[in-house]
Amino acid sequence: MKRGTMLIVFAIACGLVAAGTVYMYLGRAMAPKPVSAETVTVIAAKSAISPRTKLTQDLVYVREIPVEAVHPKAVRDIDTVIGLIAKYEILEGEQIILDRLYREDERIGLVSSVPGHMRAVTVPVDEVVGVAGFVKPGDRVDIIVTASGVGQTGDVAFTALEDIEVLAVAQETEDKNQGRAKVSTSVTLAVKPGEAERLALVEKIGKLRLALRPMFASATKGQGIVAHDLLKEVKGWSPPKTSADSGETRQPAATVSAAPAAAKPQTSAPAVRDSKAPSIVEVIRGSQITYITLVEVGEVSQP
Template identity: 35%
Template sequence: MRSSVLIILAAFLGLVAAGLVYLRLGSADEGRVIVVATTEIEAGGAITAGQVKTMPWDSSAVPDGAFKDPKLVIGRIARAPIAAGLPILESSLAKPDAKSGLTSVINEGWRAISVEADEVSGVAGFIMPGSYVDVLVSGKDMSGASFSKIVLEYVRVLAVEQDTKADPEQPRVVRAVTLELSPEQSERLDLARSVGKLSLALRNQFDKQSSASRGARLNDLMEGAGDLPAETQQPTAPAAPQAAAAPGVSPARNVPARPVRANPQVEEIRGTGNMAGAY
């Protein structure tokens, strides 16, 4: 009888503890549910109901600008690509009244301008939306001398041809690239386009340091054509070591060669005829 009472009491306490844990977790989940993307969302497109869902999230790691209600993000325009499983943040969305398209991707105060690119200047198709590039111009100066100069640095690529979606697994040759520039940079690019041919150099997205390059001219190519870097220059061959002398034998001395006279004279010595009388 006593054991039955203890069993019933233990079961009751277990149920009470389970209820407390459930209530605790339920109250905590209310602050940890946020809206995430179920599929990849392209930049410039309006978010649909099938692209988002709510998901429990650690309350201590909820990012700033996260949403709890999917209705607040449906119909909003994504300013940048959002991968599946990532939270939908206010910073990744355009203003509520923004229209879909490239205009919603451009930051306020900036401009979008397109440049033509071929297989060489397009880095063999590896330039994608979200990449950062330098813009170079090559042409001839006032004296007719050829030159090449970086005119813009660390420029963000908004779109490749008509595509604002980046696909790193499918590089392609592009013919037009749309860049995000300030008004002053737009003027420099438009002027550079009238001077010569434009090329794009792909750069690391975390490398924001300016190159401070003075440009290159034809003389720079000719002067440095035969120079080799220090690490590639062939070292001078060391002198061949002399063979060691055998034990007990004095090493050979380096006797300098006797100079040869240019016009040697031959001296003839004759005898007196009577050699015995000399003694």
């Protein structure tokens, strides 16, 4: 009996010791950790900042937080972020991280390449119009237009815009081919608002052609030329002759009275046809010229 009683007492004592040890361990583990008194300053957002928003003094502030809560890439100096643009949404109170901002030299698509007072306009090109694919982003070009002329002048060609910057070729805003030619179907240009309207109109009335400018081109502009002036330089060419050039006398166009004249009885013999060649009358109505052939007396025939 004594031996059994001693075993029971020993077991109870071991249990009490184990319970006490567990209690002390849990008490230490669940005790609140001492708060560090050391803090640092970081830059945080005053309110939610939308993507592509330029950071200003009104959107950020200096915040003090414990050292343990500081993000490794958090910005400490407020002047570092002023003027930069947010890539993604930044929540209220969130620490400003440089990886979530666009750098000053980093492009935000095509919109960041357009100067503030300019507009981006795209024109279609092919191998010929686009200078065989040698036009690259950053180059400068002249835009030449060819259109149909009026009358004897023939077709015309003139420089519509000069010294225009190329923003993009197709969907590329950078020269990834290192200067090698690449034929594309479109070119995006940086033009002023008034030039954008002019470009849209000349594209409708004629055909465009890009002329690649040298890197240090002088400010020269073509005067335009018409087909008539160009053909005059060809030896042996002469413009089409008109009735005035052939020596024929101009006669006024025949007019018809509003009220018909009273019919007179014809007592004379039928008119004898003139054996001479028929006369040709030139009628000018505004900018339109019409030629009328007088076949016989009293009758007019228009070819």
